[in-house]
Structures are given as C-alpha cells and as structure tokens.
Amino acid sequence: MKIKVLTLVVLIFALVSNNFSQEKGIIRGYVYDAKAKYPLVNANIWLEGTNRGDVSDFKGYFEIKNLKSGNYTVVVSYIGYRQKKELVSLAPDEVKTIEVYLEELPYFSVEEIVVFGKPSETYNQVEVGGKEITKQIPRDIGDFIRNFSNSSAIKKGGYALDPVMRGVKYDQINVQIDNGVKIEPACPNRMDPPTSHVQAEELEKVEILKGPYALRYGPNFGGVLNFVMAKPERFEGFTVVGRVESGYESNWNGKFGRLTVSGGQKLFDFRISGGVKDYKNYKDGAGNEVQSSFKIKDWSGKFGFNPVENHRFQISIREVYARDVLYPALPMDGRKDDSRVVSLDYLGKNLNGLINSVNLKAYYSKVYHLMDNAFKPTIAMVDAATDVNTKTYGGRSEIGLIVGENVLFVGFDYSRIEKDGFRTRKMKTGPMAGKTFIDTVWQNSYVSNLGVFSELRTGLEGFNIMLSARYDINYAGAITPAPSFARLFGGLSSKHHNFSLSAGVDKVLTSNLQVTLLLATSKRSPNISERFINFLPIGIDNYDYVGNPSLKPEVNNSVDLIVKSKLLGGIFKGDVFYYYVKDFISAKIRSDLMPKNMGVLGVKQFVNIETVKFIGFELGYVSTFSKNFGFKVDLSKTKAWDAVTGEPLPQIPPFEARSTFYYRLFNGGVTPELTIRAVSRKSDVSTSYGETPTPGFAVVNLMISVNYFKFADISIGVNNLFNKVYYEHLNRRVRTTGIPIYEPGRSFFINLIMKVGE
Incomplete structure (x- = not known):
C-alpha cells in the first residue's frame, strides 16, 4: 500500500x-x-x-x-x-x-479584531473561517480548538471542552465573543467554559492571537481567542435569504438542525438563527460506552442600523440552553445551564484625516447553572445539588488615529464579574443521615477590572514596529463569606495595580524571508475560583480546593521569534517561544485543614509559585504551487516546569504532528481531504497532581466536501477511520474507576446546508 x-x-x-x-x-x-x-x-x-x-x-x-x-x-x-x-x-x-x-470592502464589522496599517506579524494572529468549521460538524467548539497548532482542550465529558493554548488555560486565555464580550462560567468545575456558550454553526471565524502581546483586548496573560459570530449580510435593496442546516454523527447517534434567516437593505439589516442538538453516549474504539450525552438549544439575533456611510449601530442577543449534560470525570452532571448575552455596538470608520475608527461596546451576560449527582454512585449516600449563577457586564471604547504614517490606538475597557450560589447536601447514610447541609460556593464574590490601553504601529528603516501598553486596576471581594472561610484570612478584599508592556518588530530581509521578534511583560490577577472557592473538588486531582484572597498577580515575561518564508513552492512559518512566569498560581496541600467532601484525599489551597518556565515551538508549512492539489503540515511542542523544584507542570500537551492533504475536483466543487494526526507519548508529567504517562497514538480522518451546487453544501466523512483506541493527555479520568476518558471510535458524519435566495 x-x-x-x-x-x-x-x-x-x-x-x-x-x-x-x-x-x-x-x-x-x-x-x-x-x-x-x-x-x-x-x-x-x-x-x-x-x-x-x-x-x-x-x-x-x-x-x-x-x-x-x-x-x-x-x-x-x-x-x-x-x-x-x-x-x-x-x-x-x-x-x-x-x-x-x-480596494477594501466597504462593509466593516464591529465583531472582528481588525488591524489596519502595514501588514505584519506583530500579533502572531491565526484565523479560521466558518466554512472550515461547519464542514467538520464539530459538536462542541472547545473540541474544534484541538485542530489548531499547539492547542488542546481539557475533556471531562462529551461536551464543553476547555481550551488550552501553549499549555496555558482557563483565565490565562482571554476568551471573548465579537471582540470584547465576555461570559463567565458559573460551574465551579467549569462544566460551562466560555466556549460552551458558542455554537460552531453560528461562527463566521475564530481569531487566535498567541502570546501576551495583544494588550488592546483586555488583560492578556497567554493569548486571545475571539469568536466572531456570523453577522447580517448587506443588500442594496430589501432582500431576505435563508438557510437550513442538518447533520448526523453515527457513533453518538447525534443529530442537529438549524434555521437561519437574514436580510435587510442598505439602511438596516438583521440575522436570526436557532438550532437544536441531541447527542447520546458514544463508544470508544474498543466498543466501550462513554457517558457523554447532552442536549442543546440556542438562538441568536443581530440587528444593524446604518444611518449614514461609515457609521453602524448594532444590537446582538444570544441565548443557549444546555440540558442533561453528562460528565464522567466529575462528581456531578449538568442538569441545566442557561446563558444570555446582550451587546450594543457602535463603529465609525474613516471619519476624517485623523480619526480612522471609533469603536464603542457595552454588554451584559449571565449564566444559570444547576448540577446534581442523580446519576452518580454517590446518590446512595447523599443527595447533592449545586445551584449557582454568574453575571458579567462591561464595555470597551477605542479610537484609532492616523498620525502621519503612524497608527495609534487608545482606549479603555471595564468588566465586573459577580458569582453566587449554594450547594445542598441531604445525607442518607451514616451518623449524619437525615441532616441537610447548605454550603456557600462562590460566597457572593466579585472581581472588577478597569483598564486603559494604547498601541502604536509605525515603521523605521524598513522595520514594522508595534509598541503597546495597558494599566489595569483590579478589585475583588466576597460580600457574604462562609464563617469557616473568613476565619482563614485577615481580610477578603484585594486590589491590584497591573502594568503590562509589549513590543513587536518585523523585518522583510528578502522577498522570500521575514523575521519577527515579540517581547512582553504582562500581568493577570487571580480569578474568583483562585480567590474564593470554598472547599470543593475542582482540580484534576481528588482534593478539596480552597481559595486564597492574598494571591499575587501572575507575571508572564515572554519572547517569540518567528521566521516566515516562501519555500519549496509554499509558505513556511516557524515560531519559537519562551515564557518566564513569576508568581505562577498553583496549589499546595494544607494538612491542617479538614476536607468537606466524601472520598477526597485532603485539602489544597491556591498559592503563588516563585517561578515557572514554558518553552516550545510551532512549525508549519502550506503548499501553494497548485490551485487544486495542496497539503499542510504542523508540528508543535510545549515544555513547562517549576523552575525551583524542577517538576513538570500539569496539563501540558505532548508533541503533536498534523498533516492534511486535499485535491479540488470539478473546479473546486468536490474536495476530498485526508488528515493524519500523530501525538507522541507524554512521559514528563506532574506526579504531585496525580498525572501518569500517556501513550502516543495516530488517527486518520477522511472528509469530502461538496460545493458544486449553488443551493446546497454537503460534507460527508469519517473520523477515526481505523477505529483506534486512544485518549488525549488532557482528558480527565472517570471518577468512579480512574480510567481515562477514551476518545470516540470510528464515527461517520454528514452535514447538509440548504440555501434559499443566497
């Protein structure tokens, strides 16, 4: 063969x-x-x-x-x-x-991270378009993030995977929707990360800014993920168009459907969309069933008003309803998770010779989360349920100025996160049988962050230069703390002053070679979990975790060296990065504290580690010698460790290689695509977090996309073609057995999009 x-x-x-x-x-x-x-x-x-x-x-x-x-x-x-x-x-x-x-298109978007001025690599930016997303029928956008170079995800069930980029995770990544909107998880175990409130079928594209260099978009420790939701189409005269999307995935017996209607004219436009998903438990390559079912309903609307040329107002509304989501790695399952996001935007562009753009945004988001242990073995001993909610509101203002040949951005952003909720435990056995305990989870806590920023883009002697700075004031407190938690500390409120800087310079050395150097020192204040979580098992290991209001901000001192070249009939890009992190937030055992949950090993408290280091590389090649035949190859690796003890950090993905080959038939109407993904054995693991070595694996996926018809797009394929038995290093373990959560075995899929009037 x-x-x-x-x-x-x-x-x-x-x-x-x-x-x-x-x-x-x-x-x-x-x-x-x-x-x-x-x-x-x-x-x-x-x-x-x-x-x-x-x-x-x-x-x-x-x-x-x-x-x-x-x-x-x-x-x-x-x-x-x-x-x-x-x-x-x-x-x-x-x-x-x-x-x-x-000529630049006259339509401009309030959703995207757009950099005007001379093109450069000073953001290390990657974009993936919506068609690339929807043709692969991703049931969960967190799972789709695994397709990006040096990106992975933490898996606790079949839905709501939590992204990891270059080994940084959670709030170390600035995750936002439509350039600034933030939504905060309500679940202590992050059953509902921000990515779970975004449906893949609604995406226009995903923007990835690696490293802490983009300081215009909020505090940035390790990168920005911007999910750009599909916007209304623009028409000169009144027009209405629509599409119906439906798909099926065999292994999960998973079905989804979506209806979208958009239209308008030059003065106003709209887009309304809604969908449903119903996925059952899947089977791994050995035929073992994995508890992973979930149900999702969602709808969204965007309504724009364009009173005069170069001015746009827009209101966006989005709601997602998740039901009966199973998490085999967690002590509870998600019974209900409801979210709502509302945002108002204004964008003015090319206003005069000085002001190129004015961008104003205000938003509000909320999440209600209910979880219980109804389908867990612990139900025989205790009937437990946690009822929690979060609210986030904020805004962003930015002005883009053209000063001579220089581009200058100035602005501010603000966000406030509020969390509250309770856990109820009704004891069924033992000396406490018949008693009910109510535990405060978030202790009615909050974090507020006000930041001002500026960014200058200029040129000097053939160099493209970017200089950026931001200053943040970060407040946090617990309004109604549990007495046992309050006794651990002298005070529960904190205030941080965080100053961050970044710089980038790139130089075209020859017509085929460009070199970029990025430098930054960036701070991130601890989140609510790290400050105020109240004795809950939220880590990868089986410990009760307790917060620490006295934590210091993490400081990421980073450097990226990027080389980009036209080589062998294609484009080559190589990136080597190094993070030197001070006051990294981790956790240590508190032997003097007693746990509150049955079956845990003890108590861990969040603490600052003096110094940790990250080093890694990303290599990529995309062929360009033919319009019809092509391939791309990506290689990536990150290594991270505690610089004092030498122990590897937990949840760092292993070396990975990915190759994709395609051939466009019938003038691009039919495109077969073969993807081979190989992941090495992971042996440098964190034993203090209970990690064990992970075997390597290789999987093959095959897909055929059909864009031959004007009225329909079709994609069919099979994932895990050879039905391999494997699991990812960042997959959590089944709580009852300790066995890792294995990935799905062979699964066939089909996705059909019918267009009306497009």
Whole structure:
C-alpha cells in the first residue's frame, strides 16, 4: 500500500513537472492596497480556468512561470478586499509584469479584531473561517480548538471542552465573543467554559492571537481567542435569504438542525438563527460506552442600523440552553445551564484625516447553572445539588488615529464579574443521615477590572514596529463569606495595580524571508475560583480546593521569534517561544485543614509559585504551487516546569504532528481531504497532581466536501477511520474507576446546508 501511494505521488509530481517544462512565458507582478499603497502579503493569485497560481510574498510579489502564449485572466483575491481580474496577453517566451491595486470592502464589522496599517506579524494572529468549521460538524467548539497548532482542550465529558493554548488555560486565555464580550462560567468545575456558550454553526471565524502581546483586548496573560459570530449580510435593496442546516454523527447517534434567516437593505439589516442538538453516549474504539450525552438549544439575533456611510449601530442577543449534560470525570452532571448575552455596538470608520475608527461596546451576560449527582454512585449516600449563577457586564471604547504614517490606538475597557450560589447536601447514610447541609460556593464574590490601553504601529528603516501598553486596576471581594472561610484570612478584599508592556518588530530581509521578534511583560490577577472557592473538588486531582484572597498577580515575561518564508513552492512559518512566569498560581496541600467532601484525599489551597518556565515551538508549512492539489503540515511542542523544584507542570500537551492533504475536483466543487494526526507519548508529567504517562497514538480522518451546487453544501466523512483506541493527555479520568476518558471510535458524519435566495 505504501509503495502504491509513493508511486502515485511521484507520478503526480512528474506530470506537473513535465507540463511546466514545456512552457516558457511568465506573468509576474505586485499586489497593493489601493488606498495606502502598501503591499498585501499572502494574496491569492491564479489564472482563471486553470490550476496555476501563486501567493504574494512580503513585498506583494507573485510569479507564475512556464506559460504558453495566449490570453489569460489573472484573478487576485485578499480577505477584506474586492476580488479583481486583470486581462493579460502573453507572447511566446514573454515576461509580463503587472501591478494590481485592491480596494477594501466597504462593509466593516464591529465583531472582528481588525488591524489596519502595514501588514505584519506583530500579533502572531491565526484565523479560521466558518466554512472550515461547519464542514467538520464539530459538536462542541472547545473540541474544534484541538485542530489548531499547539492547542488542546481539557475533556471531562462529551461536551464543553476547555481550551488550552501553549499549555496555558482557563483565565490565562482571554476568551471573548465579537471582540470584547465576555461570559463567565458559573460551574465551579467549569462544566460551562466560555466556549460552551458558542455554537460552531453560528461562527463566521475564530481569531487566535498567541502570546501576551495583544494588550488592546483586555488583560492578556497567554493569548486571545475571539469568536466572531456570523453577522447580517448587506443588500442594496430589501432582500431576505435563508438557510437550513442538518447533520448526523453515527457513533453518538447525534443529530442537529438549524434555521437561519437574514436580510435587510442598505439602511438596516438583521440575522436570526436557532438550532437544536441531541447527542447520546458514544463508544470508544474498543466498543466501550462513554457517558457523554447532552442536549442543546440556542438562538441568536443581530440587528444593524446604518444611518449614514461609515457609521453602524448594532444590537446582538444570544441565548443557549444546555440540558442533561453528562460528565464522567466529575462528581456531578449538568442538569441545566442557561446563558444570555446582550451587546450594543457602535463603529465609525474613516471619519476624517485623523480619526480612522471609533469603536464603542457595552454588554451584559449571565449564566444559570444547576448540577446534581442523580446519576452518580454517590446518590446512595447523599443527595447533592449545586445551584449557582454568574453575571458579567462591561464595555470597551477605542479610537484609532492616523498620525502621519503612524497608527495609534487608545482606549479603555471595564468588566465586573459577580458569582453566587449554594450547594445542598441531604445525607442518607451514616451518623449524619437525615441532616441537610447548605454550603456557600462562590460566597457572593466579585472581581472588577478597569483598564486603559494604547498601541502604536509605525515603521523605521524598513522595520514594522508595534509598541503597546495597558494599566489595569483590579478589585475583588466576597460580600457574604462562609464563617469557616473568613476565619482563614485577615481580610477578603484585594486590589491590584497591573502594568503590562509589549513590543513587536518585523523585518522583510528578502522577498522570500521575514523575521519577527515579540517581547512582553504582562500581568493577570487571580480569578474568583483562585480567590474564593470554598472547599470543593475542582482540580484534576481528588482534593478539596480552597481559595486564597492574598494571591499575587501572575507575571508572564515572554519572547517569540518567528521566521516566515516562501519555500519549496509554499509558505513556511516557524515560531519559537519562551515564557518566564513569576508568581505562577498553583496549589499546595494544607494538612491542617479538614476536607468537606466524601472520598477526597485532603485539602489544597491556591498559592503563588516563585517561578515557572514554558518553552516550545510551532512549525508549519502550506503548499501553494497548485490551485487544486495542496497539503499542510504542523508540528508543535510545549515544555513547562517549576523552575525551583524542577517538576513538570500539569496539563501540558505532548508533541503533536498534523498533516492534511486535499485535491479540488470539478473546479473546486468536490474536495476530498485526508488528515493524519500523530501525538507522541507524554512521559514528563506532574506526579504531585496525580498525572501518569500517556501513550502516543495516530488517527486518520477522511472528509469530502461538496460545493458544486449553488443551493446546497454537503460534507460527508469519517473520523477515526481505523477505529483506534486512544485518549488525549488532557482528558480527565472517570471518577468512579480512574480510567481515562477514551476518545470516540470510528464515527461517520454528514452535514447538509440548504440555501434559499443566497
């Protein structure tokens, strides 16, 4: 089989090479922004009706070689710009040079993290479009995050996986919706991380900003995840369009459906969408059933008003209702989780020669969470239920200025998080039988954060430079603390003054080589769990955890070195990073404290560790030599440890390699895609957190997407093609048996989108 595959690959390249060798002409040129006249990097260029093309380099340059004489239509496209076509007549052996100027699209979004000014790598930004998401039918967006380089997720059941990027997690990642909206988990065990309140079918794209360098979007310790929800379409005259989406996944016996209606005209627009999901327990590769069922209902609406050119007002509403979500790794299951998010936005753009943009946002979000142990073995001894809720409200204001050839952003943001709730335990056995205990969970606590920020983008002697700073005042307190918790501390309120700085510089050394250096020192104040959790088993190990209001902010001193090059008919990107973290928040055993929960090993309290270190790399290659055939390869690894004791930090993913191969048939109407993912054995583990080595594995997924029809998109495929038995290192263990939560075995899926009027 391997010999046949190798022979096929050799024949393909031989045919391509032979075809090229018979042709002599060249079309080359440059792609520029029509207004600012700076080069557009990674613009797509191809010859209409052929599979020949290129991608522009760091000077906007492209080149298509070995062409026969004749007339060609050169098509140039770039995200956020109008596509443009150029007619070129080529004589035998002629070299024709053209310049293409693209105009920015007039529609602009209040949802996206948009950087204007000279293109650069000073944010280390990655974007994944909505079509790439929905065609893979991800039942949970946290699970989908695993597809990104050096990204993983903590799994406690079949739904609501918690993202991990470069080994940082939870509030070390700034997770937001539509560029600034935040939603706080209510569950102490994070059954409902922010990603669980976003449905994949509603996404327009995911923006990932790795490292603590983007300080404009709130306190940033280890990166930003911005989930851009689909926005209304724009029409000149009144129009209404719609789509119906439905899918099925075999292993889970999982079904989902969604209806979307959008429309409007130049003055106003709207988009309303709603969906349902019903997934059962899945089976792993050995046929063992994993408790993982869940039910989801959601709806969302966006309503925009465009009174005059370059001004937009928008209101967004989103609600998600989760029911009967099973978590085999936790002492309880999610019976109910309801969330609501409301946001108001204003964006003005190109207001005058000085003010390029004004962005104003106000939002409110709330989560109500109910969990119990009705389907756990402990129900024979105690009837337990936890009823909790959170509220988050805040806003953001930013002005973008153009000062000469410089771009300057200034603004402020504010958020306040409030949490409260109780756990009720009705004892059934033992000397306490018949008694009821009520425990305060969040102790009616809050965290407020007010920040001001600025960012300057400029150029000097061929260097692109970014300088950014923010100053945060962080308040926290517990309004109604439990007496036993209050006795542990002299005071429960705290106030932090956090100053963060970042800088980035990139330089185009040659037409095929760009180098970027990023530096930052960034602070993160502890969250409510780390400050005020009240004797609950919320960690990866079996201990009651207690908060610590005296915690210091974590400080991440970081550096990224990025090299990007056009190489071997494609784009190569390599990134090496190093984090030197002071006052890292961890936990240590308190042998003087007694646990409150049955079956736990003791009590751990959150503390600051003097110094920890992270080091890692991300390597990627994307082929660009053909419009139809392509592949991409990603390699990543992170290593993290306590610099004082030398012990590895917990929940750090192992080395991973991922390859994807595709071929566009029928002019891109049908695209088969094969993905191979290999993960190495994880042996450097944290024994103090109960981690054990994880075996390596390799899985293969196959998908065929069909975009041949104007009225429908179809994707079919199979995940875990060879039905491997495996589990991820960050998967939690089944609480009753200690066995890791294994991943699903072979699972077939189909996703169908029907379009009306689009």
